[in-house]
Amino acid sequence: MSEGKLLLVEDDHSLREALLDTLLIAHYDCVDVASAEDAIVKLKHESFDMVISDVQMEGVGGLGLLNYLQQHHPQLPMLLMTAYATIDNAVNAIKLGAVDYLAKPFAPEVLLNQVSRYLKPKLCQTQPVVADEKSLALLSLAQKVAASDASVMIMGPSGSGKEVLARFIHQNSPRAEQPFVAINCAAIPENMLEATLFGYEKGAFTGAYQACPGKFEQAQGGTLLLDEISEMELGLQAKLLRVLQEREVERIGGRKNIKLDVRVLATSNRDLKSMAASGDFREDLYYRINVFPLVWPSLNQRPADILPLARHLLLRHATTSGMSEIPDFEESASRRLLTHRWPGNVRELDNVIQRALILFTGGNITANEIIIDADEVMLTQDVKCHTSTQESSLELDALGDELKAQEHVIILETLTQCQGSRKLVAEKLGISARTLRYKMAKMRDAGIQIPA
Numbered sequence: 001m002s003e004g005k006l007l008l009v010e011d012d013h014s015l016r017e018a019l020l021d022t023l024l025i026a027h028y029d030c031v032d033v034a035s036a037e038d039a040i041v042k043l044k045h046e047s048f049d050m051v052i053s054d055v056q057m058e059g060v061g062g063l064g065l066l067n068y069l070q071q072h073h074p075q076l077p078m079l080l081m082t083a084y085a086t087i088d089n090a091v092n093a094i095k096l097g098a099v100d101y102l103a104k105p106f107a108p109e110v111l112l113n114q115v116s117r118y119l120k121p122k123l124c125q126t127q128p129v130v131a132d133e134k135s136l137a138l139l140s141l142a143q144k145v146a147a148s149d150a151s152v153m154i155m156g157p158s159g160s161g162k163e164v165l166a167r168f169i170h171q172n173s174p175r176a177e178q179p180f181v182a183i184n185c186a187a188i189p190e191n192m193l194e195a196t197l198f199g200y201e202k203g204a205f206t207g208a209y210q211a212c213p214g215k216f217e218q219a220q221g222g223t224l225l226l227d228e229i230s231e232m233e234l235g236l237q238a239k240l241l242r243v244l245q246e247r248e249v250e251r252i253g254g255r256k257n258i259k260l261d262v263r264v265l266a267t268s269n270r271d272l273k274s275m276a277a278s279g280d281f282r283e284d285l286y287y288r289i290n291v292f293p294l295v296w297p298s299l300n301q302r303p304a305d306i307l308p309l310a311r312h313l314l315l316r317h318a319t320t321s322g323m324s325e326i327p328d329f330e331e332s333a334s335r336r337l338l339t340h341r342w343p344g345n346v347r348e349l350d351n352v353i354q355r356a357l358i359l360f361t362g363g364n365i366t367a368n369e370i371i372i373d374a375d376e377v378m379l380t381q382d383v384k385c386h387t388s389t390q391e392s393s394l395e396l397d398a399l400g401d402e403l404k405a406q407e408h409v410i411i412l413e414t415l416t417q418c419q420g421s422r423k424l425v426a427e428k429l430g431i432s433a434r435t436l437r438y439k440m441a442k443m444r445d446a447g448i449q450i451p452a
């Protein structure tokens with residue numbers, strides 16, 4: 001199986017964006033087009049490792065594209081998506097050479113499960129950048145723990161790098177070649193979390209059109225990260241405990257137990273021990289996942305990490321935005337970075353660096369381009385504030401969260417620059433589509449109008 005590139009063909013704009021989000025979040029390299037004709041043009045100039053296409057589109061449509069692939073790229077697996085009423089077409093398509101079909105509507109996991117049979121997601125290359133003594137000690141401990149099969153509980157404040165550390169443990173473990181699957185327990189609606197974790201059989205509940213393996217099964221042989229486990233409700237915690245004890249899972253609506261070989265890592269930015277003491281988290285589950293605890297201190301407690309991290313983030317974002325020369329920080333800028341308290345930890349530092357690159361006009365980065373407070377963004381002449389952005393920022397002031405306000409201004413500006421393309425915005429800001437979608441959902445919740 002290769003770490004290849006996907007071509008997504010779908011004429012419905014919003015469905016295409018949603019599918020693209022799902023694939024990018026799962027770390028698949030993916031290019032999207034709106035018609036079979038555009039797909040054929042792409043296929044002539046770029047090489048792909050899999051095609052996912054809608055059947056019914058204007059022009060030659062999905063079947064025409066399948067026909068083209070059969071003649072010119074017979075090895076290329078093609079997955080078709082079809083409306084429920086046209087399953088006969090899909091069955092014919094499989095006879096003609098498509099590898100499988102998905103009946104719309106389908107859950108994101110169903111798509112990912114199909115794709116994972118043919119392609120591996122891109123390996124996430126993020127290695128923790130560390131320089132402070134405390135962080136070096138933590139990393140060397142993590143390396144030792146990685147070699148074992150123990151469950152690890154990673155604690156630390158929000159944005160401190162817990163997920164980065166979890167990936168590091170997986171990549172340094174004997175399971176490194178097997179899947180690393182992460183699930184954010186706080187980001188998935190409560191009623192969906194159980195199905196997402198344990199999977200379900202066809203017809204298990206309304207909307208379960210196809211059987212779907214859960215995250216545990218997807219992580220088979222590898223590592224499962226339960227991000228923000230403190231947010232899981234008590235009833236589900238009991239079910240999770242049973243799965244961990246029995247080392248087997250039963251899909252919702254299923255009748256058979258599936259043996260599991262999965263290492264479990266979990267993260268929390270809350271004090272799980274006192275949650276367990278107060279009955280807000282199951283004590284027995286706490287002890288089961290907390291075999292080896294690791295704690296990332298907040299960024300201000302490991303000051304020697306700040307500048308190496310800032311340089312690393314600068315390199316990452318400058319490269320993503322295609323800059324040929326990577327600037328450095330002037331003395332004044334470094335001083336500003338070192339004297340801030342970083343309540344939002346590395347994520348806040350990441351935002352500040354992205355902002356600096358937006359304001360950057362050449363040479364090295366100066367203290368003027370290190371914008372930490374929202375007011376500074378509003379006063380900086382270099383930032384071309386659009387009317388809608390100003391209005392949104394004023395609304396945000398009422399929320400009393402300056403850090404978020406700065407972030408929102410940047411997202412709105414970049415959305416305008418990229419004419420609404422979520423994919424380009426995520427690329428430009430150097431964040432994953434998942435993060436962007438999450439941030440935009442929060443902005444909508446706060447009443448901010450997001451341009452279409």
Ligand SMILES: Nc1ncnc2c1ncn2[C@@H]1O[C@H](COP(=O)(O)OP(=O)(O)OP(=O)(O)O)[C@@H](O)[C@H]1O
Pocket residue numbers: 126127128129130156157158159160161162163164165227267269309312346347350
């Ligand atoms: N040591 C590090 N080296 C490189 N990048 C880092 C490091 N720590 C954090 N980051 C980056 O900072 C951002 C936040 O990190 P991460 O998502 O791991 O934090 P977290 O503690 O899991 O946050 P949350 O509690 O909000 O889920 C990511 O973009 C990540 O790549």
